[in-house]
Amino acid sequence: MRDLSSILPLVETAGPFNEVPEEYDPHDSLLSLATTKILVIGAGGLGCEILKNLALTGFKDIHVIDMDTIELSNLNRQFLFRPEDIGKSKAEVAARAIIARIGDDNLKITPYFGKIQDKPREYYRQFSVVISGLDSIEARRWINATLMALVDEETLVPLIDGGTEGLRGQSRVILPTISSCFECSLDLLSPKVTYPVCTIANTPRLPEHCIEWANQLQWPRHFPDRKFDADNPDDVDWMYQMAKTRADEFKIEGVTRSLTLGVVKNIIPAIASTNAVIAASCCNEAFKFVTNSNPLLNNYMMYSGDESIFTYTYPYAKKDNCPVCGNMPKWVKAERWWTLDQFIEELSTKQEVQMTRPSLTTSSRYLYLSNPEELEKLTRTNLSKKLSDLLAPGEEIVVTDPKLPISMKVLVEFVGSEVDPEFINK
Amino acid sequence: MVVIDKETRYDRQLRLWATAGQSRLEHSHICLLNATPTGSEILKNLILPGIGKFTIIDNRLVTQVDLSSNFFLKREDLGTPIASAIQHNLSELNQEAQGSSIIKSIEQIFAEPDTFWGQFSVVIVSDYIPHLKRLIDILWSREIPLLIVNSVGFYGSLNLIATEINVIETHDPSKLYDLRIDKPWPELQEFSDSFDLDKLDDTEHAHVPYIVIFIKALKQWKIKHNGQPPITYQEKTMFRNLIQSMSRNIQLETNFIEAYNSYHRAFQKTEIPDSIKSLLFTSQERKLTPTTSIFWVYVAALHKFVSHNNGQLPLPGKLPDMASDTNNYIKLQKIYHKKALQDQELFANEVYSILDTLRRPREEISRESIATFCKNVQLLYVTIGSKYLSNDKLVEELFRDGDSTSSLAVYFGVLTFNHFVDQYKRFPKIDDLPQFIHLFTKMFGQANPLPQSIANVFQEILSHNTRNYHNLCSLMGGIASQEVLKLTTSQYIPLDNLFIFDGVKSTSERFKIDPL
Numbered sequence: 021m022r023d024l025s026s027i028l029p030l031v032e033t034a035g036p037f038n039e040v041p042e043e044y045d046p047h048d049s050l051l052s053l054a055t056t057k058i059l060v061i062g063a064g065g066l067g068c069e070i071l072k073n074l075a076l077t078g079f080k081d082i083h084v085i086d087m088d089t090i091e092l093s094n095l096n097r098q099f100l101f102r103p104e105d106i107g108k109s110k111a112e113v114a115a116r117a118i119i120a121r122i123g124d125d126n127l128k129i130t131p132y133f134g135k136i137q138d139k140p141r142e143y144y145r146q147f148s149v150v151i152s153g154l155d156s157i158e159a160r161r162w163i164n165a166t167l168m169a170l171v172d173e174e175t176l177v178p179l180i181d182g183g184t185e186g187l188r189g190q191s192r193v194i195l196p197t198i199s200s201c202f203e204c205s206l207d208l209l210s211p212k213v214t215y216p217v218c219t220i221a222n223t224p225r226l227p228e229h230c231i232e233w234a235n236q237l238q239w240p241r242h243f244p245d246r247k248f249d250a251d252n253p254d255d256v257d258w259m260y261q262m263a264k265t266r267a268d269e270f271k272i273e274g275v276t277r278s279l280t281l282g283v284v285k286n287i288i289p290a291i292a293s294t295n296a297v298i299a300a301s302c303c304n305e306a307f308k309f310v311t312n313s314n315p316l317l318n319n320y321m322m323y324s325g326d327e328s329i330f331t332y333t334y335p336y337a338k339k340d341n342c343p344v345c346g347n348m349p350k351w352v353k354a355e356r357w358w359t360l361d362q363f364i365e366e367l368s369t370k371q372e373v374q375m376t377r378p379s380l381t382t383s384s385r386y387l388y389l390s391n392p393e394e395l396e397k398l399t400r401t402n403l404s405k406k407l408s409d410l411l412a413p414g415e416e417i418v419v420t421d422p423k424l425p426i427s428m429k430v431l432v433e434f435v436g437s438e439v440d441p442e443f444i445n446k
Numbered sequence: 447m448v449v450i451d452k453e454t455r456y457d458r459q460l461r462l463w464a465t466a467g468q469s470r471l472e473h474s475h476i477c478l479l480n481a482t483p484t485g486s487e488i489l490k491n492l493i494l495p496g497i498g499k500f501t502i503i504d505n506r507l508v509t510q511v512d513l514s515s516n517f518f519l520k521r522e523d524l525g526t527p528i529a530s531a532i533q534h535n536l537s538e539l540n541q542e543a544q545g546s547s548i549i550k551s552i553e554q555i556f557a558e559p560d561t562f563w564g565q566f567s568v569v570i571v572s573d574y575i576p577h578l579k580r581l582i583d584i585l586w587s588r589e590i591p592l593l594i595v596n597s598v599g600f601y602g603s604l605n606l607i608a609t610e611i612n613v614i615e616t617h618d619p620s621k622l623y624d625l626r627i628d629k630p631w632p633e634l635q636e637f638s639d640s641f642d643l644d645k646l647d648d649t650e651h652a653h654v655p656y657i658v659i660f661i662k663a664l665k666q667w668k669i670k671h672n673g674q675p676p677i678t679y680q681e682k683t684m685f686r687n688l689i690q691s692m693s694r695n696i697q698l699e700t701n702f703i704e705a706y707n708s709y710h711r712a713f714q715k716t717e718i719p720d721s722i723k724s725l726l727f728t729s730q731e732r733k734l735t736p737t738t739s740i741f742w743v744y745v746a747a748l749h750k751f752v753s754h755n756n757g758q759l760p761l762p763g764k765l766p767d768m769a770s771d772t773n774n775y776i777k778l779q780k781i782y783h784k785k786a787l788q789d790q791e792l793f794a795n796e797v798y799s800i801l802d803t804l805r806r807p808r809e810e811i812s813r814e815s816i817a818t819f820c821k822n823v824q825l826l827y828v829t830i831g832s833k834y835l836s837n838d839k840l841v842e843e844l845f846r847d848g849d850s851t852s853s854l855a856v857y858f859g860v861l862t863f864n865h866f867v868d869q870y871k872r873f874p875k876i877d878d879l880p881q882f883i884h885l886f887t888k889m890f891g892q893a894n895p896l897p898q899s900i901a902n903v904f905q906e907i908l909s910h911n912t913r914n915y916h917n918l919c920s921l922m923g924g925i926a927s928q929e930v931l932k933l934t935t936s937q938y939i940p941l942d943n944l945f946i947f948d949g950v951k952s953t954s955e956r957f958k959i960d961p962l
């Protein structure tokens with residue numbers, strides 16, 4: 021039997037930094053560890069580490085959700101998986117591997133092979149803590165907003181969020197409504213590299229330009245009815261050949277299969293070491309939270325390992341115009357000559373907004389609804405109208421995205437000329 | 447049996463250190479002393495990306511505490527030799543890594559000739575071992591890097607002990623480009639002159655690469671300013687306006703917009719960075735011998751290259767992307783690349799002439815290696831290490847801030863913890879606090895009474911005196927393994943030389959223990 025001997029010294033005595041020394045009771049701490057329901061989102065690089073850490077620090081009721089299946093390129097860091105597991109559910113294989121190794125009848129790990137969005141909001145109320153180890157921004161925004169919406173007199177589920185990229189990463193503790201939330205810090209995320217369409221179409225210079233030409237312009241032309249599948253070797257091969265031909269034509273060097281995959285899949289480098297650091301930091305916070313043994317991270321720790329080792333811990337400030345935890349509207353600048361379409365384009369590419377298919381409404385009318393289809397058709401005509409003609413002065417716009425449980429209040433500040441300056445030049 | 451395609455398996459890490467780094471990793475041999483959870487985690491993080499070999503040295507048998515905190519132990523391992531149990535369980539992670547275990551005490555290992563250590567690329571000590579100083583001396587004299595990683599309760603520390611660390615591929619994120627706009631070589635000047643801006647049609651004009659715009663603008667400026675480039679803030683602003691005035695429409699011509707926004711590149715002086723100057727200076731003091739490391743052979747050759755080439759470094763030849771039509775950009779790329787190859791050739795000759803005088807074979811150094819050096823020549827990194835775990839200066843620093851909250855208290859607490867184990871053969875408990883403080887004072891002297899901030903940290907350590915808190919073990923294991931990866935791939939900049947993690951406050955700090 022595995023016992024708790026490695027962690028008993030941490031809970032048996034309250035240390036000098038304990039924030040509640042009078043009320044501290046080691047029995048309560050041990051009981052909390054044994055009974056706390058904790059949810060792990062993601063069973064990948066961070067998730068494997070998180071599950072192992074929780075199982076070795078006294079947690080007994082662990083749930084894990086992951087929609088992905090195991091791939092060969094996971095095996096350089098996701099240590100619970102073996103080559104023969106390729107194609108199986110990450111959540112299920114990870115849960116089985118931990119159970120088999122720990123061998124404790126009191127340890128329950130409940131896997132769910134699917135999306136977090138499959139579960140109703142109320143499902144999340146049963147957990148005392150949620151740890152997310154995801155690379156999907158959208159999923160992290162979704163769980164952040166969902167836990168925020170659960171807050172009432174009895175419920176406050178902390179979200180401990182970890183993320184890594186190469187030799188860098190961050191861990192943070194989000195106490196919904198109390199500390200800054202994931203949405204507050206969207207602009208901290210490194211923006212996705214994009215290339216202007218005219219460069220891709222007319223003046224490619226880098227191998228990446230040729231790959232994007234194949235990806236953005238050629239694929240939809242050749243396969244209008246089929247989405248590109250980065251996990252299908254034939255699709256990748258087609259893309260690579262297409263990009264290579266383009267590159268050869270322009271005498272551009274450096275298009276390789278690996279680069280092609282990197283660009284079209286937006287691959288982020290990942291190793292076990294960084295995942296171990298960030299996952300352990302997240303689990304240390306979960307352990308401190310559940311046992312009350314020491315204070316919690318307040319509230320953001322960034323980690324960087326490419327030049328020596330460096331961490332920076334600071335309280336990331338709540339934004340009062342955060343669409344999830346704030347109540348003030350956000351000001352967005354718009355040129356006076358912009359159409360609604362141009363405004364939506366600007367809005368969706370903004371680092372702190374990042375919505376793929378936003379719908380916009382005001383208190384008096386629908387400006388544009390991206391779904392359902394019938395309403396989209398009805399509001400589509402507004403897209404070519406000037407934004408300034410559609411809005412009453414000082415009118416607030418509510419922006420929503422069908423994929424996110426978020427609604428953002430936006431106020432427009434009109435700047436610049438009434439007419440497109442490029443138009444004047446011509 | 448599933449066939450493993452290594453390129454796909456290692457894809458996510460090859461994007462960090464490429465095949466050159468991977469091959470060095472696969473040829474390294476790591477030694478772990480003490481099969482702790484921290485040690486197992488370190489090895490896990492190295493075996494997964496494909497380290498060549500690992501050896502675990504430990505003569506203990508698996509206990510309940512080990513089982514409680516180590517994922518790489520199974521229940522049936524209880525009571526068996528821990529080194530072989532962990533080696534066996536870790537080996538499942540990757541067939542490529544060859545593991546072995548040595549069930550001996552450190553004293554038994556010391557009884558063997560010191561050449562034993564020569565097989566290892568890096569040695570790791572996890573937590574306490576007796577005779578640590580002796581091990582440090584042996585590895586120091588053999589120039590084998592040593593990592594000492596400690597974990598106690600919510601605290602951790604990591605020392606990197608190495609005589610010297612030098613890195614060519616630092617992956618410096620500052621994105622310096624050596625473009626030589628202020629000193630164009632003939633081919634570059636010729637290319638720039640081939641553009642007659644006034645005669646270009648609007649499309650062509652909007653696609654002139656900004657390097658050409660800068661070279662032209664700078665030439666124009668110098669004619670009016672006695673051959674001087676813009677120096678003062680005011681002059682630089684005027685230069686910026688000059689660029690704007692050269693554009694036909696600064697709202698639309700992306701190349702001019704880029705030039706306008708990155709106008710600082712135009713005054714970037716072609717000169718040797720201070721860090722490289724001091725490297726060149728140091729190299730003069732070093733005597734080259736048949737065993738001098740390749741890095742210092744390169745630096746000596748660089749010194750010669752610089753004096754034979756107007757005080758300029760070899761051109762790395764890398765170009766940032768910039769608005770341009772394809773043709774001109776490719777031409778420009780070729781001009782930079784050709785010059786870089788010429789410089790590599792000249793640099794190689796300097797390297798070979800040094801090797802010849804030292805009677806060392808030229809095959810020692812590959813062309814790829816020379817190219818890599820030239821491409822990274824502005825960002826080379828060297829540091830001299832220390833073989834000490836503490837010195838007067840560090841102790842002074844601990845007490846200097848009085849009651850403030852330096853992490854050094856954590857580190858000295860960890861050192862004292864190990865001294866305590868050395869003396870009493872057991873872990874100190876909270877009841878041992880007076881004795882613990884006494885031992886600390888005996889080892890490191892000064893300050894009576896002990897500042898409250900330090901006393902608090904000591905109290906925290908003794909209250910939570912487990913060395914097997916998995917979260918801290920895993921965190922320190924992650925950090926230590928990352929340092930091993932940097933050392934073995936010879937890429938990125940390693941720790942120099944002390945790192946302390948405080949898991950109570952979730953903060954960390956680093957310090958440099960001086961060589962003397």
Ligand SMILES: [Zn+2]
Pocket residue numbers: 200201202203204205338339342343344345346
């Ligand atoms: Zn927020």
